[in-house]
Amino acid sequence: MITLYQFPPVWGLPNGSPFCMKVETYLRMAGLPYESRYVLNPAKAPKGKLPYILDNGKAIADSGLIIDHLKAVHGDPLDSKLDARQRTTAHLIRRTLEESLYWSVLYDRWLVDENWAITGLTYFGALPRIIRRLVMRAARRACVRQAHAQGIGRHSREEVYALGSADLKALSEQLGTNDFFLGGQPSSVDASAYAFIANLLWTPIDSPLTRAARGHGNLVAYAERMKARYFR
DSSP states (O other), X not given: OEEEEEOXXXXXXXXXXXXXXXXXXXXXXXXXXXXXXXXXXXGXXXXXXXXXXXXXXXXXXXXXXXXXXXXXXXXXXXXXXXXXXXXXXXXXXXHIIIIIIHHHHHIIIIISHHHHHXXXXXXXXXXXXXXXXXXXXXXXXXXXXHHHHHSGGGSOHHHHHHHHHHHHHHHHHHHTTOSBTTBSXXXXXXXXXXXXXXXXXXXXXXXXXXXXXXXXXXXXXXXXXXHHHHOO
16 A cells, blocks of 8 residues: 655645645556555655655655656556657646746745735644744745745746746646647646646635636636546
8 A cells, every 4th residue: 555645635625735736646547546644744754845655665755756656666557658749748847837837836825925824824723822833934934945045036026926827828828628738638747737736726825826827717627627537
């Protein structure tokens, strides 16, 4: 049995972390049996971050490395028939989601004061009040440092939203009228795409970034299609 260690579900989503949700979505898409263990503090995770899995006693961290491991050990039912161009396209889509759009999402949730009020209480509201404020402050400071080091935190709010909206527009155009991102059949890149798109569509945060996602009808229909297929 595969054990998936991830943050607890929030906002009616399988996970508020797109990377945790990506792995759980992949497990369902690939038909692999698993159980979830919910963790609030990732400090003891193999790389100090979530998600990670235990598979026959072997710990694997990082969502991309987890999926690579699952393909190698349990077979590759989703991607085995992809050609070289499709694999290249999938790589570019993942990078847009995980190395570009991710930072706009992080900025929107953690650095914008009115959105942080929602994010902070959602993630840390269950902690005892005596330590909640300290934990929230430390977590937010860490995200601010990460955003500044990456560069997104040096931009104005308007610039960040423009960058994120451009990513969403590109994703919408790539999807087009297809059911899935590489055509008529699902592939592993859809695990990442669904996780990120759902985390913008179905949250209580109302911002130019979430409104941009909701403004692409094909992305909305795609997320609903993925949910109906894998999270009924």
